[in-house]
Amino acid sequence: MLRQFSIVLFVGVMAGAGVAQTPISSQPIPSTPPATVRPARTPPPVRDPHTPGYVAAKELPDGTLPSANVDGNFILGSTHNAAPEMEVQQGVPRGTVYEFTMNSTDSKIYPGIAREANTFGTADPNDPTRMVVTTSHPAAYIRHVGVYVPQQYVPGTVAPFLVGADGIDHGLFTVLDNLIAQHRVPVMIAISIGNGGGDAQGSERGLEYDTMSGLYAEFVEKEVLPLVEKQYNVKLTHDPDGRATMGASSGGSCAMAMAWYHPELYHRVLTRSGTFVNQQWPHNDQTPHGAWEFPEHLIPNSPAKPLRIWMEVGDRDNFNPNALHDEMHDWVVANERMAKALADKGYHYQFVFARNAGHTDRDVRAQILPEALEYIWQGYPISAATK
Numbered sequence: 001m002l003r004q005f006s007i008v009l010f011v012g013v014m015a016g017a018g019v020a021q022t023p024i025s026s027q028p029i030p031s032t033p034p035a036t037v038r039p040a041r042t043p044p045p046v047r048d049p050h051t052p053g054y055v056a057a058k059e060l061p062d063g064t065l066p067s068a069n070v071d072g073n074f075i076l077g078s079t080h081n082a083a084p085e086m087e088v089q090q091g092v093p094r095g096t097v098y099e100f101t102m103n104s105t106d107s108k109i110y111p112g113i114a115r116e117a118n119t120f121g122t123a124d125p126n127d128p129t130r131m132v133v134t135t136s137h138p139a140a141y142i143r144h145v146g147v148y149v150p151q152q153y154v155p156g157t158v159a160p161f162l163v164g165a166d167g168i169d170h171g172l173f174t175v176l177d178n179l180i181a182q183h184r185v186p187v188m189i190a191i192s193i194g195n196g197g198g199d200a201q202g203s204e205r206g207l208e209y210d211t212m213s214g215l216y217a218e219f220v221e222k223e224v225l226p227l228v229e230k231q232y233n234v235k236l237t238h239d240p241d242g243r244a245t246m247g248a249s250s251g252g253s254c255a256m257a258m259a260w261y262h263p264e265l266y267h268r269v270l271t272r273s274g275t276f277v278n279q280q281w282p283h284n285d286q287t288p289h290g291a292w293e294f295p296e297h298l299i300p301n302s303p304a305k306p307l308r309i310w311m312e313v314g315d316r317d318n319f320n321p322n323a324l325h326d327e328m329h330d331w332v333v334a335n336e337r338m339a340k341a342l343a344d345k346g347y348h349y350q351f352v353f354a355r356n357a358g359h360t361d362r363d364v365r366a367q368i369l370p371e372a373l374e375y376i377w378q379g380y381p382i383s384a385a386t387k
Contacts, residue, residue, distance in 0.1 A: 044319035047332045049075045049353040055339045057353055065367070068184075068374035071348050073339055078356035082366035085178040086171060092181045093151035097173060098232055102143040102223070104196065109219040114139035115202035121281075129326045130283050136202035147228050148173045148190035150180050158235045160242030160380065161189040163220055163258070163266075165209065165251030168192045172246075175370050184370075185377045186242075189234055193224060199250070201281035209247070209254035210279045212287035214261030216254055221265065240306075244268035244376055248360040250275040252311075253291040259307050260298070268376040269309045273317055273360045276338050278328035292328045295337035299345055308379070309342060309349040310372045311335055314357030314364065331359065350375050 049057055055073045060066065062077030088094070104112035113136050121133035146168035153159055164172065169192050179185040196204030208216050225236055237243065243266045245255035252271030259266040280290030287293045313335035320329045328334075332353075339351040350372075354364045 044316050044358075047315050047317075049315065049355070054336045054353075055343065055351065057351070065371045066350060066352065068371050069378055071350055073343075073351045074353070076352055076354040076357075076364070076368070080354070080357070080361070080363035080367040082363075083175075083368070083370045085175050085370040086366050088174055089178055089181075092177050094177050095148050095150040095153075095173060097168075097170075098147040098149070099168065100145055100147075100227070100231065102145060102227075104141045104143070107219070107223060109215065109223060110196060110204065110208060112139050112141050112196060113137065113202070113204050113207060114141075114198055121201050123324055123326075129278060129289065129324065129328065131201045131281055131324055133202035133281060139197075139204070141196040141204055143196055144168065144194040145224060145228075146190075146192040147232055147234075148176065148192070149232060149234060150176065150187050150189075152180060152187045153189065153234065155233045156235060158237050159189050160186050160239075160244075161191060161236050162244045162246055163255075164190065164192040164245075165195065165247035165254055166249075167194040171366070172369070175373065179370060179373060183382050184374050186380055186382045189228070189236060191224065191228055193220065195251075200279060205250065206279065206281060209250035210275065210281065210290060212257060212280055212284060212290060212293060214257070217258035217262040217265055220258070221262075240265050240267045241380060244270065246270040248272040248274075248365075250279065252276075253279075253294075256294065256309070257291070260294070260305065263305045263307065267306055267308060269307060270372055270376050271310070272312045272365060273314065273331055274311060274335055274338070275331065276334035277331065278324060278326055289328055292334060295334070295341040299338075299341040304345045304347060307347060308376055309347060310352075310375050311338060311349065312352040312354060312364065312368065312372070314354045314359060314361045316356075316358045318359045348378075 057073035057075045059075045060077060063079045063081060066074040115133060116135040119135040121131040124130040124132050144167060176190060180187055195208055198205050200206045228234065229236055240263060245258045245266050247255040252274030253276055255269050255271055256274065259269045276291045276294050278290045278292045289296060313332050317331040342349045352368065354361065357364045
């Protein structure tokens with residue numbers, strides 16, 4: 001049974017396809033060392049954006065942002081005040097948010113795995129760049145999906161859309177309400193898909209987000225989007241220029257993989273603290289270093305693809321948070337390498353290094369999300385659609 005509320009929405013994935021709806025507002029393992037408890041994380045060091053080897057970047061006055069229509073590398077100051085677009089504004093049309101669930105038992109692509117609680121993995125004694133996980137097993141899950149339909153959308157018309165990771169994001173929906181009303185982004189549908197649970201190697205979330213392939217994009221295309229169209233009387237564009245992906249941490253590397261492996265589906269990517277590190281599991285000989293392969297081999301060795309990319313990382317972002325001390329687990333270095341690789345190939349991209357910021361920093365997000373969304377939609381027609 002459907003209930004409807006007037007409020008903004010964004011798409012996040014969680015799993016399966018046996019649909020329970022409620023519209024509402026607002027990874028063969030090498031020989032195995034024993035499983036271990038996930039190591040405690042020590043606070044990451046503060047990195048200097050002017051470190052030798054980092055990309056040259058423009059230092060912005062504290063509290064200011066780069067323009068949404070310029071490419072390049074930028075350094076944010078230490079003050080992160082929320083943008084006004086993060087708040088509900090009086091008189092601004094508010095979108096409708098729907099939610100439904102998907103059962104893993106109904107998914108042909110992701111039937112579900114989980115890593116046993118309080119266990120992690122160990123470094124392969126024969127290859128310190130590989131994680132051995134012995135406690136992952138089949139497991140069911142329920143995925144929650146949110147669908148945001150702006151008030152300006154005309155039912156049955158073809159619309160651009162944004163797919164986001166890690167669940168329903170009402171803050172995003174509010175931002176979209178405001179940006180759409182200001183004609184700064186197109187009238188778009190947002191689909192926010194929750195992950196299948198857990199984190200990193202051996203988990204369902206890790207399998208979905210850290211795997212270097214187009215499988216997750218295929219899951220969205222085959223198992224999620226048809227449900228959205230059928231249930232909510234929307235039509236989603238097949239034009240890749242009108243499709244965007246978005247995510248943070250592993251959700252960010254997943255957003256990049258969706259567009260990289262399927263540029264016929266997606267041209268626009270937004271990532272925050274992207275996990276462009278060696279976190280793929282199970283091991284894949286074609287991409288042995290996981291998402292670290294993006295700046296290491298894939299981007300430098302491939303013709304440029306028609307992608308527009310926005311990225312952010314914090315000066316206190318993640319640093320060697322697990323057992324693989326392989327020099328491929330520094331999130332700042334990973335994102336700096338991404339920026340250099342993209343620049344060398346002539347991509348349209350904007351990279352933001354934020355001072356006084358941690359991993360997927362909430363204050364930075366509140367400061368810069370409107371500008372980031374406006375940047376990735378540059379060049380797409382923005383109509384003042386009305387109902």
